[in-house]
Each structure stands twice: as structure tokens, then as C-alpha cells.
Amino acid sequence: MPFSIIRFLGDNKLTGALPAQKIRSLQTIDLSYNELSGNFPSWINENLQLNLVANNFTTEQIDQSDSSSLPSGLNCLQRNFPCNRGRPIYSDFAIKCGGGRAIRSSDQISYERENETLGPATYFMTSTGRWAVSNAGLHSDRPNQSFTSFTSSQFTNTLDSELYQTARISAGSLRYYGLGLENGNYTVTLHFAESEILNPPTWRSVGRRVFDIYVQGIRQLKDFDIKREAGGRSLAAVQRRFTAQVSDNHLEIHLFWAGKGTCCVPIQGTYGPSISAISATPGIHELQTPIRFLNEAFRTVLTLLSFSTDFEPSVSNQPPTTKKNRTGLIVGIVVGVGVISLISLFAVYYLIQKRKQQKALEDEEFMGIDTRPYTFSYSELRAATGDFSSSNKLGEGGFGPVYKGTLEDERVVAVKQLSVASHQGKSQFVAEIATISAVQHRNLVKLYGCCIEGDRRLLVYEYLENKSLDQALFEKGSLYLDWPTRFQICLGVAKGLAYLHEESRVRIVHRDVKASNILLDADLNPKISDFGLAKLYDDKQTHINTRVAGTIGYLAPEYAMRGHLTEKADVFGFGVVALEIVSGRTNSDESLEEDKIYLLEWAWQLHENKRETELVDANLSEFDVEEVKKVIGIALLCTQTSPGLRPSMSRAIAMLTGDAEVAAVTSRPGYLTDWKFKDTTTFMSDHSSQMQNSSVGTSTAATTNYSPSGQDTPMLSDIIGEGR
Template sequence: MTAGFIFMFKDANFAIKCGGPARRSAEGILYEAENSTSLGPASYFMVSTEKWAVSNVGIFSDRSNPIYTENTLAQIRSTSTPELFQTSRMSPASLRYYGLGLENGNYTVSLLFAETIFSDRSTRTWKSLGRRVFDIYIQGTLQLKDFDISKEAGGVEIAVQKNFNATVTQNYLEIHLFWAGKGTCCIPVQGDYGPLISALSVASNFTPSVSGLPPTTQSRKNRTGLIVGVAVPVGVISIILLLSILYWKKKGSHVEDEEDLLGIGPRPNTYTYAELRTATGDFSPSNKLGEGGFGPVYKGTLNDGRIVAVKQLSVGSHQGKSQFIAEIATISAVQHRNLVKLYGCCIEGSRRLLVYEYLEHKSLDQALFGNDNLHLDWPTRFSICLGTARGLAYLHEESRPRIVHRDVKASNILLDADLSPKISDFGLAKLYDDKKTHISTRIAGTIGYLAPEYAMRGHLTEKADVFGFGVVCLEILSGRSNSDDSLDSERKYLLEWSWNLHENNQSLDLVDSTLEVFDENEAMRLIGVALLCTQASPMIRPPMSRVIAMLAGDIEVSTTTTKPSYLTDWDFKDITDSFLDGGTPSSAPSKSSSLLLDNKVNNPSDTNTNAVPSPINLTETMLHEIIGEGR
């Protein structure tokens, strides 16, 4: 059981007929009905007996009429109860079943499957090309990777049962079927993918104790105890009632907020505030890892020994609340080796915290620009670029629905013990419909990494992330931030300097001078990719899958001959200064250029910043409108 759930154990087994009416198997097991029509894109259902529950997240975006159950009249083979497999529960992304109030001990979990949608592979028709591939987790532990029902069963419409051992330690069991983006998506119709299950059963491997009887039986045996309870002095009862009223009154003020936060489904692991306070040493300053627009981040150690990073939402931050919801919803739905792992969250009244895996080497910007004496050699830098590209490619092209991160920058790329990159901070992420050319949205992100079409018009596509990735690549290559006021005017802005060197065939002068050895071919590929990714037109920027191929050397890097317009328009005479200060007109950057090239303006999350104020006289209100939700 995750922290936050409290169940009095009363059962030691249960069975569920997934997506259909109650059925009894040939072995005499009664499978309870799980045919709720209300289970949709982000919802849950709990049986009236509170023995089990089911939750689903995801939507079949390619289907005009999304469905979450499969019904078939096929005669399922290899089973004595074929009707048990004639209905199934489907999910486009994540399907979880929960056993509630179980007596602690060892259990056998049996999952029953039959592929009823695809044609048999032996038919060699286009419909037989369909593949359903998903992962199976029990109690949060991966049991089967890339599970294919028809492959495991030896064909379609054939029953297959998979048994697993599970240990219940806190009266709570979780069965998680997760689609990781593999298999097919459009056979025989659009939107046929994701996990599918016909039934499941959970049985104890021990003799249940007397205290495991249902509450009605237990209450009859404890009738004497109840009579004694009635005799408790009236004064004590009054005190308890008074305290209860005060508690529920206080809790009621936060019910709406908690419903908003927990209605995103599936419910993540939850921790109590007391647990996290103990884990972080009462949020000791010595455990503080950093602080951003969301709030401070602390290092902590959980009761099970895991070292975690605890991100704390600043109290009263309306912006932080929306980011909190987005981050839980997004990271809970995706899993990839180059994305940071979310362990869970804490929601207690106004206290909201996120619990992540702890990454020893912190953020990429600290490694590149900080003072932690972490030297990144060339192979490591190139590997970080490639790993970051893979993480973004998964978000853009493999996850369903597609996700635009919106804040790709060095401080949002964390490094694990092996210096492998993991993209973090999904507070600004947007889900993206394949059928839309772009999303028009309020501008959010960090100046210096914003794509022109997004910074100026709010037009958001995955190409906005591609632009930010290009800037990060140049920072990794050069070992400097995208703007540095301490440098001379020719080198102050990294993008402008990169293009000047490129036009003069001196691109390798970009390479960090602290690198004594580097691969020139890889460096030139990286520079070429970065210049492509930072083109003014999003149509010219390559998708991340092509970026990976170019970095890996599988395909040639496309030639970049056109200097972006936001750089060519940089020099002009800005007469506004002469009106403002009575002086002569001077050369100054344009408004659009300063938006794109100033580094991390009004961004408290970045500790290593040499922000350059725009020469344009912007009021604080105007600047806030331009930056939007930038952190």
C-alpha cells in the first residue's frame, strides 16, 4: 500500500471479470462484474464492497468513437470457460487494478488474456500484422516486458493465463498494465493498441486469520466490546466529537483542490507530509538541492532507504498549482530511460510536494557552468546530447498522446550516477493532438530557448522543443550559456557567434577550450544539427527521430546555408532610445531578437545566470506579458 491509503484488512482473495458481467469459472471461482460504462479517459471505479477498484488513463485519440471494452462472440480455445474471455477491458495507455483491504502475506496473482481483435498471423493478411505489446507490473515491479498476448498464447482467440507471486505488506495490491508505445496502432482500425485483459484473480497462499473475517462477522464476535464502548463517559465523547468537527471543517476547505489534483488518474503513489519532513530532516537547509519558480527542492531518504528529491510547491502559488497538476499527469503517463522518474506526491491541505528519483550529479547547467568540479569529457557530452534527443523523440513521436515539454533547457536536464541525461520538470508540458497543426497557447518557458513562432505568436508544436534542444547542444559543445554579458559583443550571444563562425568556416572554434581531446567529426555533426534545430522556420527544423539519426551518423546532416532571420535583423538603428533619453539614435537589438537571445530573464529557477536586460525600455507589466509563464 502506498502512503495515504488506510484499509482494515478483511479479505484474502478476490476475482474480477474485466469489462463484462459476473461469471463463474469451471473451477468454481466467482468473477465479480467489472463492466462500468463510466470508466473513461481518466477515471476510476470502486466496487460497492470496497474489495477492489480499477482505474484507467488515456484516450484512443485516433478513434472517432473511443471504447474501453471489447466484446466478441468468438469461441475462445484452451479454456474450459470460453465465455470468461468474450469480453475484455481495454486501455490506450495505463490500466490498473487494486486489491483493497487484503490481509498481509503472500498471494498468487492470475491474469487471463485472449487476443480477440487481430487476425491470426497464419492468415498472412494485412489484418494479421497487428501486434499488441505492453508491460505488466505487480506491486510496482516489472514482471513482463513487451508482453504480446497472441505470441504468448500461440495464436489469436486462444486463452492464456499468467501467474505471478506477490507480497502484500500494507493491505494493498496493485496490478498495472502499461502501454509503452510498442506494437501497432492502426490495425485493423485506427486506435487498436494498448493493454487488454479478460479476467484476473488473486488468492492467498496462506490460511487467513480470524481477524480477516468480514466486518459483519467480526462485529458479532465483538458485540461485548461495542457495549463497553457505549458506556464511555459523555464528556470524552463530546471532546472527540468536537475535535472531529474541527478536523473536517478544516479538511473541507481543501476538498475541491484535492479533487482537482487527484482527478487526473491514475492516482500516483502518495506520501504523508510527516514522512517527507522526516526524510528531508525537517526540510533542512543542508539538504536543499536548489530552488526554482515552483519552489525549493530537497534531498531526502525514505523509510525504505531510497534516496529521493522532494520538490515543494510554494504556498499560495497559483502558477505552481497548475504546474503541479500538469507534472503529475504527464510523468505518470510516460516512462523512458531518459525521462526522470516520479515516485509519487504529497497532498495534505495546502501542502503539495512531488517526490522524484534522486540524481547524483544534479542538473546539466550546474555541470557545465557551475562550480562543482565535474568535468564532462567529449564522449560524455556527445552521449548527453544523444540521450536528450531520445527522450524528446519519445515524447514527440512515441507516447500517446504526444507531449510538448515547452521548457527544454540545460537546468531541466538531470544527470544520474553514470552521467546519463534525464529530462525533468514537466510543469509546463502540453498534450498535443496529432491532427492539429499547432496549439495556440499563452507563452511559457525560458527566454533564450524559445522558438520564434512560439515567442511571437504563441504557435506551439513539437518544433518548439527542437529549437530549445538546438540551443542546449551548442551550450554543451561550447561549455557556456546561451548569453554571457561578460564576453565581448561578438561572442555575447551564443547563437549569433555560432553562425558567425559557421559562415567563416571556423565552427570548431565553438568547442569548449577545456576539452583537450574531442572527435572533430562528431563535433561538426553536432554543430550542424544544432544550427538546423535553431532555424527560424519550424518547417526546416528536423523531427527528433531524424536528429537522432544525424547525430548517430546514420544519415548525413542536412546543409544549413540560411542564417535565421532573427539574427540577420539584429542590427538596426533604434530611434526609440533617442526619444527616450534625448540622445542620438544608437544600434540596439530588436524586440524580437532580444526575446530570443536574452538568457533566462525573470527566471528564479536558474542559479547560474548572467542575464542581459533588453535595451528596449519595457515596463515590468510588459515584460511579464511577454514572458508569460516563464520560470
Template sequence: MSALTELSISVNSFSGPIPKELGNLKELTYLDIGSNNFSGILLPELGNLVKLERLYMDSCGLSGEIPSTFAKLTNMQTLWASDNPFSGKIPDFIGNWTQLTDLQFQGNSFEGPIPTSFSQLTSLYYLRISDIYDGSSSLDFIKNLKSLTELKLRNALITGTIPSDIGECQSLFLGNNSLFGPLPSQKSDQLQTIDLSYNFLSRSLPQWVTTMSQLNLVVNNFTFDSSNITGKGIASLVMYTLDIDCKHVFISSVIRITDADFSINCGGPQVMGRDGKLYEAEDSALGPATFSVTSTEKWAVSSNAGLFSADRNTPLFRVNTHAQVTGIYVSPELFQTSRMSPGSLRYYGLGLKNGPYTVTLHFAETVFASRTSRTWRSLGRRVFDIYIQGARMTKDFDISKEAGGVNREYVSKFYVPVSENYLEIHLFWAGKGTCCIPDQGDYGPLIAVVNAASDLAPIVDGHPPTTPPTTQPPTTPGKKIKTGLIVGIAVLVGVVSLLLIFAIPYMRRKKSEKEDDEDILGLGPRPNTFSYAELRAATEDFNLSNKLGEGGYGPVYKGTLSDGRVVAVKQLSVASHQGKSQFVSEIATISAVQHRNLVKLYGCCIEGSHRILVYEYLENKSLDQALFGTSNLHLDWPTRFNILLGTARGLAYLHEESMPRIVHRDVKASNILLDAKLTPKISDFGLAKLYDDEKTHISTRVAGTIGYLAPEYALFGHLTEKADVFGFGVVVLEILSGRPNSYNNLDLEKIYLLEWVWTLHENDQTLGLVDPRLTEFDETEATRLIRAALMCTQGSPMARPSMSRVVAMLSGDIDIGTVMSKPNYLTDYNFKDVTTFSTGRFLVEDDTPSTASKHSNVHLNYQPEGSNASGANTPGVDPMPSPVNVTQSLLAGIIEEGSDK
């Protein structure tokens, strides 16, 4: 066996861990363990197979990270690893596999970004990667891949623009990413299949789009210039490119809004069901990127197979099985056909009355054979996600698993709101399951029946009830004519009056809605949207028992979505200063970046006056609660160090890696949230400000929390990324000391944290700052962190390091150097005197109350040794506002003055 060169055990039902002895077959050049039910991790011992050229392990069941020992597999030519819960980062060492021609990572749980070392894979022909989370990537790495013929990066957090030169690609799939900018003005003749749907591409379309037979550009921001587009491709382009937001196209095409239900026989003819509903025919020949409205205009269907159409032997995406499906809830005839798409399948309800609806989906696995048959067809596995109204309702849905076998009906019911006369049902393949069983392309969504019905209006035979005619007494002919004329005029006047009464508010409302839509569509990344009714249900009508806290912009509630996700729902209050433009800015900035140390935005709600953000829920709340509040969290030294390092990395990403660059403007302990593993995530981008390179904002609205504000920003509105560096420096000192930046119950020399640390530094006693609750800590690291914090809080922004240098400082990769002298903002101000500074802008007084306390949710539980007050545990007290105790009203005037410049 030791001389074995090829081994294939694929498409079986092997289970359990892989034997480590497999690593002893050092002559192997070919190994296929795909389509099995193994468990456990990918063994490091497989890295001993240094002669391996082809490794197939797709759908094998293994998990964990790719071992570092795989770096030795430099002879690798083909690697298929799709449909496995592999995690961690895609290894950078894969870039050294310069003989690699085929790489497939689809439906995994890898963390981004895609390694830039992939630019060295100049022999690569096929690259498929999907479902990346955390860490965006650009397409710069493909510029050197001149041999690339097929590129599929779906839902992979790809951002930036499309390079004008994409090599010799024949098929290109970059759907569901964050690409922006125009399409290249020219393309190679080899490139014949393109899917760029669900991005943020814009501007007019180049002439070459009319020559494409397989092109999908839906849900982008293109403008349509008919003078630039000629030929037979115009009709399809309207479908594929101008359908930026399908619901607007739908509603404008529907004359009436009277329907309260629709029923569809997917892939088959019209059938009268045993439940009395008429299931309309849906048997058109859908192509790889097709959109079709039914003749009744009650519903539409859209297939978005994209490049996967090449995987289908019959590109009709219709299954005619004549299967004998058991457990029939509706008529058996409805399961003689099904609709299938190897990519994405959507059904839309059009012209629906608003209100709550029940969506009923009927499935049956009619393509694969029963597992008990032990045939080739029995080894297929179909996995996809179900979205309704843009929200994922079911993840990794497996029909045969849920139904308990093949040829068995499975019914899924969902209760959703319809608020814009429009309903979307989206079945989405995320790269999981088998691909080639029984035939190439037999994967992705499969559905037999769709039904949606209002929970308010009674339905009779599939139609809303009609009003019975009334009986009128007979009249004479003359009287009848006169009466008819009077009634006609009266009705006409009444109708016109009613139209005016309802049209004016309607037009105003639609104008407002259009402006809202334009705001959202004009953003870079677009998050999911939730209805207000959905968020009310998630938070139990914003019940106080679910309230997590309240910041300066409104309350935050814990909620549970219909798909089971626990979220944080930030409801902006009416009194909030954050208007629509700031709200939309927050949506854009959070959605534009993906990083493990930045809080995730799941979506938003903009309905009427409601402005709501839906974030991921972080179990351990905020850092200030952990440090100063009543939290039971134990933050030991390694944990505190990792929190600081993670926060620094998140800020460095905002400042230097995201496009556009972002200044947070309110870096503070309460805006650093902690997940279950105490990983820090920077939150609250409502104060974020986008800015261009080589520009600062002298005339900007000052927004932030006193105590963390850099002097140049607080006094003059001068904003650069160095304002965030200052705030981070204050946070470093708070984490090290375990106390807030200002606290009146301490001895006089310790009240202001920045002043105290400089006193300690000047007396070579900086370690006296460290939290006495820390029984163990690394003195070298602590000294390094304090010195870094002193550099970050220098008075001049030019003297502060960049956040990338701060990361290097904290990690010990670079020397911090000599810390400058105490900043002028500390030495020039007399804290105890009632003095007006020469600027005439604010007054320094003693014992001024905190401006931040009214927004605080932290009950200060900090009572250090040497406290000069017995009542240190005063509920509702927030950390004091500033290194200098500033009069509240006068500082507010400064901020307003700065905003008017």
C-alpha cells in the same frame, strides 16, 4: 556426463557461482537450478545448450543481464526466471523462440518495454511478467497470441487500451498498470478470471461483468449505470468497481469520527491481549477479491488475490497452525491464526481522529519449517512489501529472516499521520519468494496482528477516555421542568448555531477537497499521495540546509522519507504562477510516461493551499551546474556525447511514443538532471502541454526560459514539438562549448552563442566552438553535433528535424545533409542599435539585465580565454536570456499578450 539430457538440482541450498562447465552438457533438454542460493551472473556458456527445451531458474540467486548467447536457444519451450535480480532489458531475441509455451519473469529488475517481438510467440500458453521499470508497453503484441490461456502482466508499465480480442485467454491479470478507456463490450466464454484493478479504466460497465465469479476492478474510474447492470452481480460490482477510492466509501459509511485506535486478530477470533487491548475477530472467509467492513465499523479488510486464488488449495486465505510462537509481545492466542493472501492484503482504519499514529504489525512465519530441519517445508521463502498510507515503508520484507527463524514473533512499528480520518495498511506481494512450498500458493503476505493507536489521545482498554459526570444541586419539580425547557431550547439553538458555524466552512472545505480529488481522479496516471506532515518530517520542516535550489515555481528541498528513500521535494510557492490546474497537469504528464531519460515522480501532496511534488533525487544535480557552475564533475567528451544522446531520446519519447504526446516547452540545461552515473534525465514538466495529433497551439500561454525559446513560440505563442527541438539545439551548443547561450564578459562577436557558431560555420571553423577544457574529443562526432544543432535552431519550425531524426543524426545512422543559411532571426536584427521592430512588439537594447537571473541557483564559474572582464565569476549570474538582448518589460508584455489570444 556429456550425454546427459536432463539435470535437476533444484530446491537445495547450493551456493556460489554456477560452474561454467555446465555449458559443456550440450545434449541437455531439461535443466532445473531453481530454489537455490547461487551467486554471480547468468553464465554466457549456458547459451551453448542449444538443445535446451525447458529451463527452470526461478529463485536461484543469479543476477545480471540475460546473455546474448541465449539467442541460440531457439528450441526453448519453457523458461521460468522469476524472483531473481536479473536486470537490463528483456532480450528482443526471445521473440525468435517460436516454440515457447511458458514464460515467467516475475519479481525481477528488468527494464521495459516488453519487446514487440513477443508478437511472434504464437505457441505461448502462459505469460507472467511483473515489476518492470522504465519504458511502458502496450498490449498490441498479444493480438497474434491466439494460444494464450493465461496472461499476467502485473505492475509492468502497461498502458493504452485493452484489445477487444485477447485470444483464448482463460485468466487475465493486468492489475497495477496504466490502462485506460472502456472495457471491451464482449468477452470470450473461456475468460473466467479477470483482475484489472489499479488502472485508469473508465466509462460504464458492460453487461458481461455480472456473469463473472472472479472479477476485480477496484480503483478505476468506472461509472455505474444500474440500467445496464442487472442480476445478482450488482452487490459485488459495487464492491469491486465503484470502490474507486475506498476512503470516500469508508468515511461516508461511518457515522462518527471518534475512534483513536483499533486492534485486529488477523484470521482469528476475538482475544483480550495481555496488554489490555481487545483484539477484534477477523475470521471471515475472504475470497480472491473481497472487501469486508467489521460490525463495529472501526476497520475493514480487503483481499486482492486476483488470479492467484487458483494457486490456493483452500481459498479461505486463513492460516490455522496452532504454532508455538516464541518471543511473544502480545498474547500467544493471537498467533494461533494468521491471515494470508497470495496477492495483496489491506487493512483500513475507519473514522479515526486525525493526528499522528503508531501502527504496530505483528508477524510470525508459521507456514514454513526451520531451515535447520532440512525438509521440503524448510525451503520456502516469503517476500512482500509493506505500504502505509500509500507509501512503501519496507521493501522485500522476509518474516523469518527478520525474526531470526520461523515461529518467532517479529514486530514492526511505523509512525504515520492520519489526515482524512482514514488509515490504510497494505501488504503487497511483488512476485518474489517461492511459490509452491509446501503447497501451491503458499506465498505472499502473512500477518497475525494489526494495531494502530493515536499518539495524542490516551487510550483506556481500547477506548478513548470519557468525561466524568458533573454533580448538580437538587431542584423543585416545577423549577426543574421550566429549567429543562429553557435549557433545552438554549441547547437546541446553540447546537443549530454551532452546526451552522462549522457546517458552512466544512462544506466549503469538503467541496474544495472534492474538487481536488476529482482533479486527481480525472487524471490518467495517479501518483502516490503524501501528507504535508510527512513531507515536513522528510525535509526537517523544509530546513534551509536541505534546500537544493529555487526555480521559477518555488523552492526544491532534499528530503528523506520514512522508508529511507532520498527524494527531491518541489514546494510550489504562493507567488508561483502555476495554479492548481497546471499543477494537476504536471502530475498527470509525469506519471503518464516512464523512460530512463525522464525524471521519476514518486508522488504529490495537495492539502489545502499546499502543492508539492516528490521526485527522485538526482545526486549530480543539473547540467547547467555541471557546465557553468562550481561543480567538480569532469564532463569528458564521451560523457557529454552520452548526455546529449540520452536527452534526445527522452524528448523523442515524449514527442512520438508517449500517449498522449507531450511538448515539454522548457528544454534547457537546468532542466536536465544527472544521476550517479551521469545519465541525463529531463525534469520539470510543469510547463508541459499535452496536444493532439495534427493540432498546434496558436492560442496558448507562452511559458519557458528566454534563450531557449523558439522564435515562433516566443513571438506568437505558436507551439509544436519543434519548440522543444529548438531548445535542444541550444543545449547541444552549450554542452559542446561549455559556455552559456549568452555571456556579456566575452568578446563582442562571442557574446551570443548562436550568432558566434554561425560565424564559425560560415568561415569553416566550427570546431573552434569546442570547449577548450576538452583535451580530447572526436572531431567527426563534434562536427556532426554542431551541424545537428544548427538544423535544430532553424528559424522555421518546418525546417527543424523531428527528435527521432535528431537521435539518428547524433548516432550517425543518417546523414544530416546540407545545413541551411543563417536564420532570419539572427540576420534581420541589429543587436547594438536601439530599434523597434516592425512588429511593434519588443525593443532591442544593449546591456539589458537577465530576466532569468532572479530564479537562478547557478553561480557562474565560466571564464573562457579572451574574456574582456576580470570579474567573470560573478555570483548569482545566470546565462543571459536570449540570442537577441531583449528589453525585459516589453518581452514580458509579449508573453502576456500571447496568452490572451
């Protein structure tokens, strides 16, 4: 294939017309921001990239030339931006750069998606003429990459994580334009996230992406480095705001690579500006980034002067329609409307009533929920899952089946369907929405939305490729988890629980921490799921007395016996899961020798005899002995009888990471030593129906108050066994 010649001649004050001929191998030409004019030569219709933005071509010259191969909108993107100049139609615009889907942010700004394939000399304008983008510059080592996408990442420092999951990158000059804007002061907000230069400690973290930011031709930030602005973190949201005055009905945002930073770390061609989203709204809001290089007094004067041109939008924000005198067409339309109006009236009335019923149903379901989730239609989810095909079925619990689906925007999701016969599930449906809508963390599964139509209830989650932790640990032929991966899973689960207990704006106890409720993404990062049993309570409360619900084997004694619920109930469940991660077996297994049936009891035997490493999964050929002992020690602390003796999850994290010593545990918990354990079938028959009636998925409710001695002495399995 012959080598394609590239010419970047932008911003060179070139004048005159385009030459009549060009070199045949010249296929990429940037001539933006010059003074060119005149008719177009015939060669512009060849299969090439040609950027002529911001020249002096007139609408007549463009229309008279055979320029059908050029992207539309060139006449609107000349130096004076003539389209809608003097007759504005918009008072704002917002763009989600680099792909994905259009979204509405937490501050109710609607972002249009921008997913065009931009080459090294290209431009694009929306069909509505609201905004446009122009790119100039080629990554010499990555010629085909025009944007990057990292949809699996969570951004815990923002409420709008999805806004940062795609980004447009450029090797040189990237410009965005707001067109047809009403004149006045605007607040321009730019959203960034570094996706390629990742965190330490590897050499891949030493790269630097450095570029300048201009708004309305004024350099606002010099040598801007996204990762540095995020405190040295990658995959962290960074937001910068600026004021700009629109006086000629257009706004320009220019990101420019001035040749600084690194070129080849972590891979060849990692440099140039990157941006995730842009918005421009009327008026001056509180700035997060001051105008640099100006002293404080001058900034104050500038701000006061700028306020004089603030404005209240007076335009409709709707694209213009073509107005022509077509009397015959109008008459025909009126007659047609008259003929079908009666039929339409009944249809509209029916739809309005149906929508009112649907709205009332949603209002009833979502009553008390602060953040209302995105609502999918049932037909949309049915299409995504292939009409809930059995081939897409991922599993089924007491709540109902779960299906894999692909939405129209190509996101792969897990659709959780509430069984019509599950009356108890409706309250847990709302509880799950309320809980997970209030929290966001990289170790918690993400809720995309829900569906409520008639008696149909569905939840839509992110899809996690590697399914659940219990499948990876306990099922033959599944994933192989080496020890470093198991340790990181244990640490990730601890971080997710610590966020729920101590860091989120609402205090949450999950109540059903177990291996099957921990899902693994493509990189085997753990994400806690299934919040149907979660409880929210005030920070002033020491505990909640509630009906017991959860899974036998992971229930804390004070919760199982007295319904006494605190976050320490989750700590207990974490301790059991940690032992399962080390051993690769369930917390009870009747097929094993008698002293090994119950995992907690066996772990204590080995600990007391200083033989903890015998607990390690036989499938692990290599492991860190000290880390194994550390995890076992923490697990034994987490499963102490008294909640006060169990560490908080933040303390457990400190012990796992080596920031705190693991306290010694010297005696077995009381529930292992003080109870009579006998195989009585009476207890199970008396309580089996009660437990089954209170189950959710594999969760089992136990409402009986137990006593250390007396008539109804439970089996060991009722306290620490049979949970998966």
C-alpha cells in the same frame, strides 16, 4: 574461520526422524520435500539454516519440540499445508519480490513487499499466513547475495516500472506459496526483468540465465530465458500468465535451475531463477503465454473444462482473528467505549469534515487528470526532509525551493515545494502532474507523487545525484564531462523529446528545454525535468496560439514573436542546448569578445569559415572531430528560422546515430541577419516588468509581438541571449 559444511538433501524421499546428532560444522541443511516426521533433536536450536518445508511434521510435534530458533509458520508449510485447509480466508495474493515497498499496480492489484534475507536453506511465511517463500541453493561465488536491487532503472515497456525494480534470485530452487485460498481456477501472473546480464555490445551480454517454471507441480515453461523473452534486451519488463486450479486451498509456484545457461558472465554466480513479482487472481483471464507441448485442440478442451470451476470470491480476504470467551474483557471495553464515546464523537466529526475538505480540494486540483498520482502527507515529507532543513536544500526557482529527502522506505527523493505566494504556480503545479503522470521514459524524470494539504503544494521526484546539466557544464569545480559523455547526453535528451512529441499516448510540447531543466543521474544519463510549462494538444492540431512562456535564449522565433507553438519550439531549444554541450558555455556571455557574446552567432561565423572545432570547450583535451561537426550541424538545423526547416526529434536522433545524413545548412537564420541590434534601454524598461511578472523559476514570459523593423527593435539578447 572454519569452513561451513552445506548439505542439500531436498526432494530425496527421506523418511523417519531427524538424527539425534550432527556434525558441528554442518551449518546449512536443506531437507525440504521429504517424508520426515517425529520430534526435533536439540541441535536444531544451534545457529544454523534448516529448511524443513513440505515434510510430514505435525503441529503437535513442532509445538512439543524446543524449536524456538526456527522461523515461524513451519507447521503451515508441511506437505498437506494444513493451515486454513477446508476453511479458506483468501481469494488472491500478490508479492513484490526482493525488497522495496508495497505498491499498487496500474491494474489496481496491491503487491505486498517481500524483502526477507533468504539464505541457501531458508523459508519465510507472512504473519497473516497469506503467502510464503522457500529457497534452496547457494551461489558458491556469491554466498551472501539473496536478491538484487536496481532502483535507478526505468522500464519503458510497462506502466508499472517500479514493480520491476527489485528481484529475488536463487541459485537453485525458489518456491512461492499462496495459502488459505478459496478453491477454483486462478490466473497466475509472473513478472520478470533481467538486471545483471546487460545489453550488447560488450562481452558481459553473452551470459544466459535459464530455468524452468512450474505451477501446481506442472512444468509450464522449460528453459525460460528472461532476456531472450524480452527480445534480447535487459532491463525490460517480461510478463507471463498461466492458469492454475486450486483444489486443496494452496497454490505453489516453483522456479527451478536445472543446471543450464552460464555461470560466470558478467560475474561469478550469475545463474539461477530470478523473479520480480507474482500475483494470483480468481478466474481465467486472457493468457499471454499458451500452455506448451499441447496441441491446439487439447488446449481448447482443457480451457473449456477449466471454466467449469471458475468462481466468484466468497471470502473476506481478511486474516482470521482469535476468538475466545472473555466476558470480563468485553464488558470492560464496552464501559470504556461508553465513557469516551462523546469525546470521540466530536473528534471523529472534526476529522471527517477535515477529510471531506481535503478530498474536495484534491478532486478540484486533479480535475481532468486521467491518472491520479500517489498522494503523500505533509508530515511524511517534512520528516523526510528534516523539517525542510536548509542543509537539505538543493536549489530554488520561481516555483519555490527544492529539498533532498529520504522516505521511510529509504528512497531518496527531491521534494519540490510551491511557494505560498506563487499564485501562478498552482496552475503549473497541476499541469506538471498531468503531464508527467501521462508519460514514462528513461530520459524523463520520474514523478513519485505529490502532496496537497491546505495551501501546501509539493511534488516528489526521484533524486538525481549529479544535479543539472548547466551546473556540470558552466560551474567551476563541478563534474568533468568528456566528449563521449557529452555526446550521449545530447542523444539522451533527443530521445526524451522524441518520446514526448511522437511516441507518448499524449502529444506534449515541453516549452522550456534548457540546460538547467536537464538532470543527470548517477551514470550521467540525462533526464528532462520541470514540466510546469508543458502543453498537451491534439494530434489533429497543427499548432497552438498561446501566451509565450519560457526562457529567453531558448525561445524559437515564431513562438517568441507570435505565440505560435508546435513541437518545433522544443527542437529549437534542443539546438541551443546542443551548442552549449559542445562549447561548455552559456548561450550568451557579456564577458567575451563582441563576436563571441552570442553563442548562435559565433557558431555560424565558425561554420561559414569551416572552423567549427574552435567552438569546442577548451577543457576537452580529446574529442571526435566528426562527431563534433555532426552535433554542430544538427544544432544549426534545429535553430533555423522557419519551423519547417527544422528536423523532427526522431530525425535528429537518426542523424546523431548515423542512420541519416546531416543536411547542409548554407545561410544564417533570418533572426541573425534581418534584425537591427542596438543597445536600447527603452525596450528593456518597457518590457522588464512584464517579463518578470510572467516568470517561472528561471523561465521568462515574453508577450510582445516583434517586427523586423520599426520603433521597438529588440536587442539580439532578447532573441537569442541571456538564458540559463
